Amino acid sequence: MPIEKFAPISRAACIGGGVIGGGWVARFLLAGIDVRLFDPHPDAERIVAEVLANAERAYGLLTSAPLPRRGRLSFCASVAEAVEGAQWVQESVPERLDLKRRVLAEIDAAAPAEALIGSSTSGLKPTDLQEGLTHPGRLFVAHPYNPVYLLPLVEIVGGAQTVPATVERAKAVLDAIGMKGVVIAREIEAFVGDRLLEALWREALWLIKDDICDVETLDDVIRYSFGLRWAQMGLFQTYRIAGGEAGMRHFLAQFGPCLQWPWTKLTDVVDLDDTLVEKIGAQSDAQAAGLSIRELERIRDENLVGIVQALKAGQSGEGWGAGKLLKEFEQRLWAQAGHTAPPVDMKAPLELVETRVSPAWIDYNGHMTEHRYLQVFGDATDALLRRIGVDLAYVEGGHSYYTVETHLRHLDEAKLGEGLVCTTQILATDEKRLHVFHRLHAGPERREIATGEHMLLHVDTSAGRATPAAAQVLSALDAIAAAHAGLERPAAAGRAIGHKARLATPA
Numbered sequence: 001m002p003i004e005k006f007a008p009i010s011r012a013a014c015i016g017g018g019v020i021g022g023g024w025v026a027r028f029l030l031a032g033i034d035v036r037l038f039d040p041h042p043d044a045e046r047i048v049a050e051v052l053a054n055a056e057r058a059y060g061l062l063t064s065a066p067l068p069r070r071g072r073l074s075f076c077a078s079v080a081e082a083v084e085g086a087q088w089v090q091e092s093v094p095e096r097l098d099l100k101r102r103v104l105a106e107i108d109a110a111a112p113a114e115a116l117i118g119s120s121t122s123g124l125k126p127t128d129l130q131e132g133l134t135h136p137g138r139l140f141v142a143h144p145y146n147p148v149y150l151l152p153l154v155e156i157v158g159g160a161q162t163v164p165a166t167v168e169r170a171k172a173v174l175d176a177i178g179m180k181g182v183v184i185a186r187e188i189e190a191f192v193g194d195r196l197l198e199a200l201w202r203e204a205l206w207l208i209k210d211d212i213c214d215v216e217t218l219d220d221v222i223r224y225s226f227g228l229r230w231a232q233m234g235l236f237q238t239y240r241i242a243g244g245e246a247g248m249r250h251f252l253a254q255f256g257p258c259l260q261w262p263w264t265k266l267t268d269v270v271d272l273d274d275t276l277v278e279k280i281g282a283q284s285d286a287q288a289a290g291l292s293i294r295e296l297e298r299i300r301d302e303n304l305v306g307i308v309q310a311l312k313a314g315q316s317g318e319g320w321g322a323g324k325l326l327k328e329f330e331q332r333l334w335a336q337a338g339h340t341a342p343p344v345d346m347k348a349p350l351e352l353v354e355t356r357v358s359p360a361w362i363d364y365n366g367h368m369t370e371h372r373y374l375q376v377f378g379d380a381t382d383a384l385l386r387r388i389g390v391d392l393a394y395v396e397g398g399h400s401y402y403t404v405e406t407h408l409r410h411l412d413e414a415k416l417g418e419g420l421v422c423t424t425q426i427l428a429t430d431e432k433r434l435h436v437f438h439r440l441h442a443g444p445e446r447r448e449i450a451t452g453e454h455m456l457l458h459v460d461t462s463a464g465r466a467t468p469a470a471a472q473v474l475s476a477l478d479a480i481a482a483a484h485a486g487l488e489r490p491a492a493a494g495r496a497i498g499h500k501a502r503l504a505t506p507a
């Protein structure tokens, strides 16, 4: 049976709830997956609750997409109790081979036959972890990065006895929860990420030991320079650009010899013979997928403006790297929400969007900047459209609503991290037009901080002209409009900008 690209699960078990186990718990719960946790630490419940609170705060800032209902968390008294009914078991106990083998044997003995078993190990080889297991074919390394709830990468590494379908299923489950499962072709100690990090780490320790710099200087060197580049293009694509118009081959020719000079404390240097240069050059060409150095430079520069949220806008709006992943995940969440939107009280203005003021939304005046108001109102309009059946499938079918007029009023400030709720009232509709009035409320006291009045037209998107909406859309819309007919019309509806002209005093 073919394995689906996205394979959602509903039940996971976490064995170990420390830094990484707690991060996995949060990642699963916030993806709507129920989690059963076993960790004998006396403070495990408090620690996990704190990690979860931070994760929820972070998600509030990261995305306004409709996250699924949070999964249920249960604390269990044993490994066997935790893994009962689990579709994915994630082991995150301390990095000791003997302990991991013992815990994995317990998991293997009690978990359902079809459960996937991932280990968070940072460097132990999966073949070594499989020793002594009865069903080793379902065990693999799922190496995440801290914090697991925000960083999407998981290195998936199979051992000698891991069956290929396990790796495919693991990748599909990770994809479904917005993570990036990267399959590592051959197992080695520390895989790819930690092998790289270890090399940097060793050098860093030498630099400190030799009094070349202190740790703050060292961290500044990373965070004001290549650390920013790495987040958006990694190493090879970045160096391709650094080779100028001649790209990667020129870069290798110019800087390859430096590897033989005493620039680093590591002496085991790769021999950059013609074959290897050509291999890397060819792979770099493929990775660039036809983009020129100039295009890559522009993409790089756009991406450097920020991290994940900015990366969502990379590659001319298509998204790039971790930002593209987030964008695609959000699109799936929006699409799912269109079909599973919770019921709302139709007699009141609809509460369709709840979000939080993100750091990227704050301007030089220290409060939410003006275009973010329109963003939230736009999100509320989109949520209304999905509710009446104008979802991605409808748009792909060639019809949509376009906003043709907007009037925003800014009534109060919103500060960093404040919770926002947008309510939506339908003022009028006909077969082509939709007239809506949004109110934005902030904080627990729900201060009204802005209103947005918008006129939308239903369009045939390929013809580029207004056309009546589909019957089922009009009927869903009419039901809400009829319920809203009993609401008081907002005093500000239809208002123009007021300005009392002052007569110039004659000299």
Ligand SMILES: NC(=O)C1=CN([C@@H]2O[C@H](COP(=O)(O)OP(=O)(O)OC[C@H]3O[C@@H](n4cnc5c(N)ncnc54)[C@H](O)[C@@H]3O)[C@@H](O)[C@H]2O)C=CC1
Pocket (backbone or CB within 6 Å): 015, 016, 017, 018, 019, 020, 021, 038, 039, 040, 041, 092, 093, 094, 095, 103, 120, 121, 122, 123, 143, 144, 145, 146
């Ligand atoms: N900390 C990091 O940056 C990263 C760590 N990892 C890996 O994740 C694993 C866990 O590391 P951390 O979370 O950092 O360690 P940690 O020390 O924060 O957490 C380990 C947890 O396991 C629990 N534990 C101990 N024995 C147990 C048992 N028999 N059954 C269930 N729980 C048990 C402990 O009470 C503790 O809460 C390691 O394999 C590590 O290499 C992977 C990626 C990053």
Ligand SMILES: C[N+](C)(C)CC(=O)CC(=O)[O-]
Pocket (backbone or CB within 6 Å): 122, 144, 145, 146, 194, 197
């Ligand atoms: C230090 N570490 C080896 C545990 C780090 C990792 O495994 C990944 C990370 O989050 O940096």
